[in-house]
Amino acid sequence: MLKSLNNKYLLLLLRVVLGIIFIYAAIEKISDPAGFSNSINNYKLLPLSLVNIAAITLPWIELSSGLLLLFGIYVKENSAIIAVLLIVFFVVIAISLARGLDIDCGCFGTSNGAKVSLIKLGENIVMIVMGYLLMRFGSELFSLKEKSES
Amino acid sequence: MNIKLIPIFYIVFASSLVGLIINFISPNGIPLIKAERVLNFVDDSLAVTDEANIPKETNTQNNALDEAKAITLKQAYSLFNKDAIFIDARDYVEYEIGHIKGAITLPYEEFEKYKSILQSISKDTPLVTYCDGADCDLSILLGDKLFEMGYKQVYIFFGGWIDWQENNYPIESLE
Numbered sequence: 653m654l655k656s657l658n659n660k661y662l663l664l665l666l667r668v669v670l671g672i673i674f675i676y677a678a679i680e681k682i683s684d685p686a687g688f689s690n691s692i693n694n695y696k697l698l699p700l701s702l703v704n705i706a707a708i709t710l711p712w713i714e715l716s717s718g719l720l721l722l723f724g725i726y727v728k729e730n731s732a733i734i735a736v737l738l739i740v741f742f743v744v745i746a747i748s749l750a751r752g753l754d755i756d757c758g759c760f761g762t763s764n765g766a767k768v769s770l771i772k773l774g775e776n777i778v779m780i781v782m783g784y785l786l787m788r789f790g791s792e793l794f795s796l797k798e799k800s801e802s
Numbered sequence: 803m804n805i806k807l808i809p810i811f812y813i814v815f816a817s818s819l820v821g822l823i824i825n826f827i828s829p830n831g832i833p834l835i836k837a838e839r840v841l842n843f844v845d846d847s848l849a850v851t852d853e854a855n856i857p858k859e860t861n862t863q864n865n866a867l868d869e870a871k872a873i874t875l876k877q878a879y880s881l882f883n884k885d886a887i888f889i890d891a892r893d894y895v896e897y898e899i900g901h902i903k904g905a906i907t908l909p910y911e912e913f914e915k916y917k918s919i920l921q922s923i924s925k926d927t928p929l930v931t932y933c934d935g936a937d938c939d940l941s942i943l944l945g946d947k948l949f950e951m952g953y954k955q956v957y958i959f960f961g962g963w964i965d966w967q968e969n970n971y972p973i974e975s976l977e
Contacts, residue, residue, distance in 0.1 A: 682824075683830075684830070685825065685828075685830055685831065685832045686830070686832050689832055689836055690943065693836065693939075694939055700835070700836050700838055701835050701836075703836045704832050704833060704834055704835060704836040705834060707832065708821045708822055708825045708832065708834070709817065709818035709821045709822065710821075711821065712817040712818065712820050712821035712824075713813070713814055713817040713818065713821075715817065716813055716816070716817040716820075717813065717817075720813065726806075726809045726813070728803060728804065728805045728806075729805055729806055729809045729810045729813065730813065732805050732810060733810055733813060733814065752937075753937070754892075754934065754938060755938075755939075756911050762911075765911040765912055767893075767911075787803055787805065788803055
């Protein structure tokens with residue numbers, strides 16, 4: 653059944669959508685590092701000493717992976733990075749929901765104001781599936797890195 | 803799946819490095835180690851032990867603080883009986899369901915949308931921010947924000963809505 657999803661146009665669509673989502677999310681976070689640092693801190697999962705390091709580096713990893721994915725460079729590798737990030741976000745949001753925290757998700761920076769919720773978990777699952785398909789099949793259509801990894 | 807680990811390592815490493823460098827030169831940059839927000843309580847002069855005898859005209863004008871400070875339930879109730887304005891930092895729906903009597907709504911997460919409510923409040927007015935209770939930070943975040951905006955008497959009622967209700971202090975609710 654998975655094989656039927658190995659369609660180059662579908663994979664291109666997934667690549668572009670996931671790439672743009674990550675670029676957008678990254679830019680929102682980069683524009684307000686202090687706000688994003690507060691968002692991370694509100695989850696109360698990272699020690700205070702690591703909160704700002706995460707707030708500084710994470711959005712740039714998202715931005716690079718998003719851009720490289722969009723342009724079809726190291727598609728499988730960048731999808732893997734994105735999938736791992738999404739799984740981490742999923743776990744973090746799930747823990748927060750279980751603990752009954754009523755906090756800003758911080759998923760797209762702080763300006764968006766969305767809370768942690770089951771909907772966020774659902775969005776994450778959809779994106780994890782997208783990332784998995786790209787990891788598995790890659791996508792070389794309109795890729796800047798033609799005939800890449802063989 | 804034929805995924806190479808070396809490019810992943812380079813991408814993560816290079817992106818993190820770029821992030822650190824840009825954070826270092828950017829005016830919006832943040833310190834590498836987050837400073838802990840130590841919530842200091844106001845000294846007890848504000849807490850009027852005999853709540854029944856609070857003079858209405860108590861002058862709070864010269865009580866400018868050096869930061870937004872936390873208050874206990876008793877201090878909150880004392881301020882409630884003076885001219886302090888209570889500000890609910892939770893979202894609007896929670897405010898609608900129930901809030902401290904007379905409190906205004908200013909959801910921290912939709913600050914830009916609701917901030918016009920502050921226009922009618924002078925910077926000398928004592929403000930008390932609150933949210934659900936000890937598990938929520940919105941009252942602290944909102945308190946700090948208001949203090950930065952120039953309000954010089956911002957009190958954070960950390961016990962919040964839960965403490966207030968448990969003590970049967972005056973509320974307004976849908977029920």
